[in-house]
Amino acid sequence: MIDLIDIEKVYQTGKKSSFIALRGINLKVEKGEIFGVIGRSGAGKSTLLRSVNLLERPTGGTVIVGGDKLTELTEKALQEKRKRIGMIFQHFNLLTTATVRENIAFPLRIAKLGGSRIKPRVDELLELVGLTAYQHHYPKQLSGGQKQRVGIARALANDPEVLLCDEATSALDPQTTDSILSLLKEINRRMGITILLITHEMGVIRAVCDRVAVMDHGRIVESGTVLDVFLSPRDSVTREFVSEVSDAFGSEAIDAYRAQGRMVRIHFRGGQTYEPVLYETVRRTDATFAILQGTVSKMKDVPYGQLIVELRGSDGEVDRIIEELGQQGLEVSRL
Amino acid sequence: MTNGIVKMAGAAPFSFFSDIQWNDIFKASNETLYMLAFSLLFTVILGLLLGIVLFLFSEGQLLQNRALYGLLSVIVNVLRSVPFVILMILIMPFTKTIVGTSIGVKGAIPPLVVAAAPFFARLVETSLREVDKGVVEAATAMGASKGMIVLHVLLREARTGLIAAITITAVTLVSYTAMSGVIGGGGLGDLALRFGYQRFRLDVMIVTVALLLILVQILQTAGDMLVKAFSRR
Numbered sequence: 001m002i003d004l005i006d007i008e009k010v011y012q013t014g015k016k017s018s019f020i021a022l023r024g025i026n027l028k029v030e031k032g033e034i035f036g037v038i039g040r041s042g043a044g045k046s047t048l049l050r051s052v053n054l055l056e057r058p059t060g061g062t063v064i065v066g067g068d069k070l071t072e073l074t075e076k077a078l079q080e081k082r083k084r085i086g087m088i089f090q091h092f093n094l095l096t097t098a099t100v101r102e103n104i105a106f107p108l109r110i111a112k113l114g115g116s117r118i119k120p121r122v123d124e125l126l127e128l129v130g131l132t133a134y135q136h137h138y139p140k141q142l143s144g145g146q147k148q149r150v151g152i153a154r155a156l157a158n159d160p161e162v163l164l165c166d167e168a169t170s171a172l173d174p175q176t177t178d179s180i181l182s183l184l185k186e187i188n189r190r191m192g193i194t195i196l197l198i199t200h201e202m203g204v205i206r207a208v209c210d211r212v213a214v215m216d217h218g219r220i221v222e223s224g225t226v227l228d229v230f231l232s233p234r235d236s237v238t239r240e241f242v243s244e245v246s247d248a249f250g251s252e253a254i255d256a257y258r259a260q261g262r263m264v265r266i267h268f269r270g271g272q273t274y275e276p277v278l279y280e281t282v283r284r285t286d287a288t289f290a291i292l293q294g295t296v297s298k299m300k301d302v303p304y305g306q307l308i309v310e311l312r313g314s315d316g317e318v319d320r321i322i323e324e325l326g327q328q329g330l331e332v333s334r335l
Numbered sequence: 336m337t338n339g340i341v342k343m344a345g346a347a348p349f350s351f352f353s354d355i356q357w358n359d360i361f362k363a364s365n366e367t368l369y370m371l372a373f374s375l376l377f378t379v380i381l382g383l384l385l386g387i388v389l390f391l392f393s394e395g396q397l398l399q400n401r402a403l404y405g406l407l408s409v410i411v412n413v414l415r416s417v418p419f420v421i422l423m424i425l426i427m428p429f430t431k432t433i434v435g436t437s438i439g440v441k442g443a444i445p446p447l448v449v450a451a452a453p454f455f456a457r458l459v460e461t462s463l464r465e466v467d468k469g470v471v472e473a474a475t476a477m478g479a480s481k482g483m484i485v486l487h488v489l490l491r492e493a494r495t496g497l498i499a500a501i502t503i504t505a506v507t508l509v510s511y512t513a514m515s516g517v518i519g520g521g522g523l524g525d526l527a528l529r530f531g532y533q534r535f536r537l538d539v540m541i542v543t544v545a546l547l548l549i550l551v552q553i554l555q556t557a558g559d560m561l562v563k564a565f566s567r568r
Contacts, residue, residue, distance in 0.1 A: 055475060089473060095492060138567045
């Protein structure tokens with residue numbers, strides 16, 4: 001749905017100095033998925049998102065959205081195309097002089113829809129984001145979460161095929177963040193709309209994304225399914241983000257521990273999370289095990305777990321256990 | 336002379352003003368209002384356009400153009416730095432081609448507009464700069480054209496600033512109209528100069544000043560009320 005090919009963005013900061021915000025970005029977002037880009041501030045993720053609807057025109061590369069090469073469109077055609085690309089912002093960017101209702105109607109008026117078609121559509125959108133009771137309020141009278149709901153309704157007004165989210169929850173408290181994220185998930189599921197979001201919070205990625213790309217210094221350093229990236233981060237930046245959301249993944253608790261047996265880290269995911277795989281496997285030998293550290297959680301809708309386990313038994317038995325666990329689809333790594 | 340001195344048969348405290356020819360005051364007030372209304376109308380139209388264009392050409396805006404911005408900026412600065420009394424005389428030929436005369440109430444309007452429009456344009460430019468860039472960005476992302484952004488976002492969001500700017504400009508115009516007596520422009524200021532100053536008529540001076548003061552108060556209060564009514568922040 002979104003195809004970024006060799007995107008470069010260079011800012012001319014002076015006569016001879018320049019700043020490279022994006023270097024050779026290649027990114028493909030599939031139709032109907034929620035794709036997250038995570039990075040520290042200044043990593044280039046915001047520039048990347050703005051390149052998709054050409055709010056920032058890349059200095060090199062091609063942007064394709066829904067089959068149209070945006071980078072080759074005329075201004076007029078680009079304006080038309082943008083009507084099908086919704087966008088929400090960290091600071092909501094609502095018209096302060098317009099009511100909730102007028103804000104949601106705004107993109108419809110820009111698309112030159114007649115008044116008779118605008119009204120029912122706005123009613124529908126108000127209903128969707130649960131703000132019917134607030135339709136005549138001004139943004140000033142709304143909470144942050146409500147403002148973002150207006151932003152979402154406005155972005156969806158013209159039935160976009162893509163929704164771009166620019167740090168959409170970064171200005172909100174944790175509870176409100178959760179409610180906005182569930183709304184985005186629901187919209188994605190119900191309307192099949194493709195969502196590309198950027199954030200600096202791993203919690204956001206974990207809650208809603210199917211796939212993730214990690215950015216650092218204008219480059220994508222790692223990407224893949226959220227579970228893969230989360231469970232086996234390769235880049236140091238990724239590891240930092242991952243450690244933010246799960247204390248249990250750190251090794252502080254076992255740092256000072258002198259194991260008698262062999263310590264292993266076991267990853268499991270999906271249905272296996274709820275099965276007594278480890279117990280059943282160890283029981284078939286004379287070995288025993290102790291759980292030193294563990295976490296069981298969900299990544300979007302996929303359950304996963306990670307355990308650090310000490311296996312106590314003869315070398316042969318422990319080797320066999322590790323092998324059998326691997327055969328059952330668990331990832332086992334020695335520590 | 337038979338016309339004139341309407342003796343007020345009132346009480347002693349009013350006798351100081353008893354020599355005033357009230358129909359002269361009335362005529363002058365009318366002239367002031369006439370000059371103000373028309374010069375304000377054209378100032379707002381021209382100044383708004385100029386202000387929008389200045390804003391759009393400025394750095395980081397929709398039509399960013401350093402050369403054109405610089406050029407317009409210089410023109411605006413030049414017009415603003417010429418004192419009104421001198422500007423009035425300087426552009427007399429121009430005034431004559433536009434309204435057919437370079438004197439009187441009619442002849443006062445073009446110089447008033449030429450003096451006030453650049454001033455108002457700067458105020459417009461500043462008001463538009465106050466509009467949150469994020470809202471403009473949101474409208475761009477929705478596929479709005481530049482014209483739509485100016486009409487539906489910039490002018491709308493800046494409306495309280497624009498009303499305040501019109502108020503300030505109107506008050507400035509009131510004081511400019513007082514100088515138009517130099518070219519026989521008429522109005523309250525002219526009356527104050529000719530009677531109050533040149534003929535030592537303190538009573539006329541006080542009345543005209545009081546009327547100008549009331550006019551300015553009304554303009555400012557009305558402006559403030561409108562700003563309050565339209566404010567949504």
